[in-house]
Amino acid sequence: xSNSTPLSRDQLAQRVAADVTVGSFVNLGIGMPTKVSDYLDxxxxxxxxxxxxxxxMGPEAHDGEIDDDLINAGKIPVTExxxxxxxxxxxxxxxxxxxxxxxxxxxAYQVSVTGDLANWHTGKPGAIPAVGGAxxxxxxxREVYVMMTLFTRDGRPKLVAExxxxxxxxxxxxxxxxxxxxxxxxxxxxxxxxIHGIDFAELLARTGLDLVDARANSVPTNKE
Amino acid sequence: xxxxxxxxxAAVEDIGNGATVMIGGFGTAGQPVELIDAxxxxxxxxxxxxxxxxxxxxxxxxxxxxxxxxxxxICSFPRQSDSWHFDxxxxxxxxxxxxxxxxxxxxxxxxxxxxxxxxxxxTGYGTLLAEGKETRIIDGRGQVLEYPIxxxxxxxxxxxxxxxxxxxxxxTARNFGPIMATAARTTIVQVADLVDIGGIDPEAVVTxxxxxxxxxxxxxxxx
Numbered sequence: 001x002s003n004s005t006p007l008s009r010d011q012l013a014q015r016v017a018a019d020v021t022v023g024s025f026v027n028l029g030i031g032m033p034t035k036v037s038d039y040l041d042x043x044x045x046x047x048x049x050x051x052x053x054x055x056x057m058g059p060e061a062h063d064g065e066i067d068d069d070l071i072n073a074g075k076i077p078v079t080e081x082x083x084x085x086x087x088x089x090x091x092x093x094x095x096x097x098x099x100x101x102x103x104x105x106x107x108a109y110q111v112s113v114t115g116d117l118a119n120w121h122t123g124k125p126g127a128i129p130a131v132g133g134a135x136x137x138x139x140x141x142r143e144v145y146v147m148m149t150l151f152t153r154d155g156r157p158k159l160v161a162e163x164x165x166x167x168x169x170x171x172x173x174x175x176x177x178x179x180x181x182x183x184x185x186x187x188x189x190x191x192x193x194x195i196h197g198i199d200f201a202e203l204l205a206r207t208g209l210d211l212v213d214a215r216a217n218s219v220p221t222n223k224e
Numbered sequence: 225x226x227x228x229x230x231x232x233x234a235a236v237e238d239i240g241n242g243a244t245v246m247i248g249g250f251g252t253a254g255q256p257v258e259l260i261d262a263x264x265x266x267x268x269x270x271x272x273x274x275x276x277x278x279x280x281x282x283x284x285x286x287x288x289x290x291x292x293x294x295x296x297x298i299c300s301f302p303r304q305s306d307s308w309h310f311d312x313x314x315x316x317x318x319x320x321x322x323x324x325x326x327x328x329x330x331x332x333x334x335x336x337x338x339x340x341x342x343x344x345x346x347t348g349y350g351t352l353l354a355e356g357k358e359t360r361i362i363d364g365r366g367q368v369l370e371y372p373i374x375x376x377x378x379x380x381x382x383x384x385x386x387x388x389x390x391x392x393x394x395x396t397a398r399n400f401g402p403i404m405a406t407a408a409r410t411t412i413v414q415v416a417d418l419v420d421i422g423g424i425d426p427e428a429v430v431t432x433x434x435x436x437x438x439x440x441x442x443x444x445x446x447x
Contacts, residue, residue, distance in 0.1 A: 051326065052250045052396050068253060069397040075251035086395055088402040088430075089250075089276075090334040093327030097347060121352070128314060129323045130303040131353065136327030139346045170350045170366070 005197040006179040014039045016105060016147055016177045020046055024102035027051065027137060030074040033105040033147050047083075049101055051133040053092045056084030073133065093133070096140035104141035106134065108148050108173075109165045110158050113190045113209060115173040117146065118165035131168075138169030150178035150207075157207040159183060159190060184214070226389040226433060228418065229440045232262035235412050239263060239377055242295075244272040246333070246373075246404040247285060248380035251277065254397035256381040256414045258442040260284045263379070269293045274333070274373060276326065276400065278302035278310035289313055298373065300326035325353060328370055330403060336372035337406025337435075344369055378408035382431065384417040386424045389433025391415070398430065405435040412438040 007015060009032060017039035020026060027049045028034050037059070040046045048057040050072045057072060058079035066077040087095075095101055108119040117138050120131045138144060148158055159176055176183040176190070180198045183190040191214035195203060200213055229235040236259060239245065245263070249255030264287055273294050278301075279286030288294055290309040302310055302321060313319040324332065325347050335343055348354045349366035358369040380401040383394035391413060393401055405411045418441045 050396070052253070053399050054396055067395065069395040071251060071253050071396055075253075080395070086393070086398055088398050089326070089330035089400050090403045093330050097327050097331075097345065126315070128303040128311060128321075129352075130301045131323055131325050132301040133326040135325040135351060135353070136347045139349070140327070167351045 007196050008179075009035060010038075012147060012177060012179055015182065016145060019145070019175070020044065021102060022046070025049055025055070025100065027096065027101055027104040027141060029104065029106035029134075029137070031107050033107060034072075034074065036105055036147070049092075049095065050078070051089075051092050051096070051137070053087050053089060054080070054084060055087075055095075056081045058084075093136050093140075096133075096136055099140065099142055101137075101141045103143045103145065104137045105145045105147055106137060108146045108158065108176075110160055110163050111146050111148075111173050111176050111185075112160055112163050113185060114188050115144075115171045115185045116163050117144070117168045117173050118163045119146075120168045121166040123166045134168050138172040143174045144169075144172050145175045145177060146173050147177045150180050155206075157209070159207060159209065161209060183211075226387070226436060227438050228387070229412075229438050232258040232414065232440050232442065233265060235259065235414075235438045235440045236262045236266050236377075236379070239266060239268045241268050242270045242272075243268060243376040244274065244374070246274040246375040246378040246380075246400070246408055248378070248399065248401045248404050249275065250396065250399040251280060253395075254381050254393070254399045254401055255284055256379045257284055259379040259381075259412060259414050259440070260288065264288055264291065264293075267293075270295045272296040272298065274298045274329075274375060274404075276300050276329065277304060278307050278314075278321075280304060281306045282309070286310070289319065292318065294319055296320040296322070298322045298324060298329070300324055300329050323353060329373075330400070332370055332373040333400065333403045333407045335370075336374040337403060340372055342369055342371045373407065375404070375408040376410065378404040378411045380404055380411065380413050382413050382415050384419060384424065385413060385415045385436070385439050386419050386433075387421050389413075389436035389439065390424050390426075390429040391431035391433075391436065392424055392428055393430055402431045405431045410437045411435055412440070414440050414442045416442060
């Protein structure tokens with residue numbers, strides 16, 4: 001996929017969905033990552049996990065479908081698909097911590113080129129810390145994809161050489177999907193596999209990173 | 225020995241000041257609302273509460289916090305759009321907070337119920353939440369030593385119990401119920417439906433009756 005403009009939120013969700021392996025077990029984080037499910041067709045046979053205790057989660061529930069006992073990790077009413085299962089919290093987290101979950105997609109404040117993730121705490125004085133399942137997902141899922149805008153509102157890159165926000169997990173992120181570029185993080189460097197509405201020279205200049213232009217190549221991955 | 229209690233209030237009558245109380249539920253799903261309301265009425269204070277969150281809106285755990293009855297809370301995700309009572313107490317320095325990654329919270333409760341002394345886990349390694357904790361490299365990975373959480377009381381909600389105390393839950397309302405039931409000295413369960421022995425298929429039991437001390441049937445029916 002290549003665009004002359006940055007990807008919209010929906011296009012970004014579609015871009016991530018295109019890379020989700022057929023038949024995999026996937027956890028989609030709260031917020032933007034939830035949108036990825038809109039682009040996972042049934043023939044992909046992807047099973048969605050929600051950490052509050054369910055596999056086989058279906059789309060958001062509406063009107064008559066709403067059941068207070070059936071919610072996702074964002075506490076939004078959802079539906080169950082045929083083949084769904086329920087389990088308690090320790091089993092749910094054992095599923096990710098034990099390396100059984102193929103993929104999780106999360107948002108982030110910052111990611112380092114070595115795959116360190118910051119997405120739980122702004123570190124601002126007076127901010128109330130709240131971590132939820134982020135640290136467990138970061139270290140537990142076999143692959144971690146981050147989905148975010150590449151730049152903050154004031155133009156600073158969120159893909160960085162070293163984190164300045166509090167760490168969620170070390171060396172855990174495999175790929176970063178952003179509105180302007182997709183990065184595979186391999187051996188301590190960020191490989192750019194596609195760009196949208198920005199040219200490579202500008203990407204280098206605005207991130208200040210030693211990026212690898214991998215647009216024409218098949219990219220190495222850390223995938224097992 | 226299992227007791228079927230006449231009211232939620234009677235079920236929580238002996239909870240003492242300073243008790244550690246696990247409260248089931250994730251958001252409102254599985255929240256034992258009637259038992260929490262009974263605890264509010266009963267008056268125990270200086271409580272340590274273990275829950276995934278720190279109260280939502282103005283009811284249940286949020287109300288217990290508003291009343292200043294919670295000295296300390298152990299949870300994974302206190303800050304939410306509707307956690308105003310917790311936020312106010314916390315920012316005023318009136319409640320102690322231990323933030324625990326959600327999987328560590330669940331596993332520490334499970335360990336508490338299973339007699340595990342402590343365990344190493346990669347979750348949280350290298351983060352603020354591992355500061356001051358013992359770490360070790362195991363299998364080439366940094367891991368953090370985490371200790372179990374046990375409680376005096378667990379307040380949980382199940383969909384149905386039989387008179388042997390066996391429980392089944394409903395959908396994602398199961399969440400922390402089965403592990404909290406194992407980790408407390410006294411487990412108190414509210415159910416919408418109490419059936420005779422034989423009324424739950426043994427193959428379908430999620431929490432065996434050995435973990436359950438008191439049952440109260442609440443008027444509320446599940447959807």
